[in-house]
Amino acid sequence: MTKDFLKGKRVLITGGTGSFGQKCAELLQGKGLDRIMVLSRDELKQSEMQQKWPDTQRADSTMRYFVGDVRDKDKLLLAFKNVDMVIHAAAMKQIPACEYNPSEAVKTNVIGAQNVIEAAVERKVERVLAISSDKAVNPINLYGATKLVSEKLFVAANTLKTKFSLVRYGNVLGSRGSVLPIFQRQAEKGILRITDDRMTRFWIVLDDAVNFSLDCLERMMGGEIFVPKMVSSPVVDLANAVAGDRDCGLEITGIRPGEKLHETLVSDEEVGRVHDAVDSYVILPSIRFFNGDRFKSFTISSNVKSYTSQTNQWQIGAWELAEMIKKVR
Numbered sequence: 219m220t221k222d223f224l225k226g227k228r229v230l231i232t233g234g235t236g237s238f239g240q241k242c243a244e245l246l247q248g249k250g251l252d253r254i255m256v257l258s259r260d261e262l263k264q265s266e267m268q269q270k271w272p273d274t275q276r277a278d279s280t281m282r283y284f285v286g287d288v289r290d291k292d293k294l295l296l297a298f299k300n301v302d303m304v305i306h307a308a309a310m311k312q313i314p315a316c317e318y319n320p321s322e323a324v325k326t327n328v329i330g331a332q333n334v335i336e337a338a339v340e341r342k343v344e345r346v347l348a349i350s351s352d353k354a355v356n357p358i359n360l361y362g363a364t365k366l367v368s369e370k371l372f373v374a375a376n377t378l379k380t381k382f383s384l385v386r387y388g389n390v391l392g393s394r395g396s397v398l399p400i401f402q403r404q405a406e407k408g409i410l411r412i413t414d415d416r417m418t419r420f421w422i423v424l425d426d427a428v429n430f431s432l433d434c435l436e437r438m439m440g441g442e443i444f445v446p447k448m449v450s451s452p453v454v455d456l457a458n459a460v461a462g463d464r465d466c467g468l469e470i471t472g473i474r475p476g477e478k479l480h481e482t483l484v485s486d487e488e489v490g491r492v493h494d495a496v497d498s499y500v501i502l503p504s505i506r507f508f509n510g511d512r513f514k515s516f517t518i519s520s521n522v523k524s525y526t527s528q529t530n531q532w533q534i535g536a537w538e539l540a541e542m543i544k545k546v547r
Contacts, residue, residue, distance in 0.1 A: 233308030288330030359476025381440030388420025
């Protein structure tokens with residue numbers, strides 16, 4: 219990100235009290251913003267955040283907090299007033315919870331996304347970056363299906379004046395609800411439980427996920443999906459990395475409802491519209507917008523293949539995962 223990109227801007231983060239939102243608020247400090255605005259429905263975590271970054275009426279205070287839900291468009295219209303950029307991270311993310319509460323997942327992940335789009339357009343927000351997931355690619359669970367719909371909504375919204383783009387990545391090590399803290403608790407008791415020993419996943423640490431997203435916020439044209447080039451490994455290797463020198467047993471519990479053996483970040487159907495941007499893949503939209511060809515300078519790479527956690531060229535083992543875990547804060 220260039221030095222002055224965010225200077226004097228007002229940035230609002232939906233889901234701002236989640237792992238991504240809190241790290242994003244932290245990394246935005248000191249970048250010269252006029253306002254960093256947190257929107258979430260978790261008033262307890264907002265209170266905890268305010269202990270670190272107070273919400274005061276001082277002229278030099280940049281933090282503002284809104285208790286609200288992306289399901290409530292009226293609240294979004296109020297919160298988005300005079301906002302320059304929105305980072306949309308609010309979502310129901312837990313696969314089992316979405317499977318057993320499908321209507322709630324749809325209300326947050328689909329209707330909430332549409333509310334963000336409509337409120338951003340009405341309030342003339344310059345750009346919106348939405349956070350997606352590898353689960354959106356060829357989804358077999360409800361969470362992935364709702365994120366796929368959300369991606370489609372944000373891409374199609376670029377027929378309007380506001381720019382909308384997405385970031386799509388895999389599992390964030392150490393984020394709230396991720397497998398890493400679960401493994402760490404289990405290792406203390408001497409037994410690690412995984413659903414299938416063939417399972418592979420993409421991995422990224424939270425700082426890298428947020429920094430990548432902030433870079434994409436600057437370079438986005440509107441309509442593209444940014445995919446970082448990520449490492450992947452068998453989940454068993456992560457379990458072994460957590461166990462370290464401890465003598466831990468391994469228990470196979472069986473695949474949960476809606477869970478895949480392997481994840482995909484770029485599908486076979488998308489490889490024909492992928493631009494290789496060195497640090498990432500940029501998936502260009504399949505639809506054409508009425509406001510010109512904004513991607514005419516992009517070249518489609520003929521070398522990009524389906525990008526899956528099983529066949530990924532950047533495979534790592536337990537030792538490298540242990541080094542990644544050290545970066546988790």
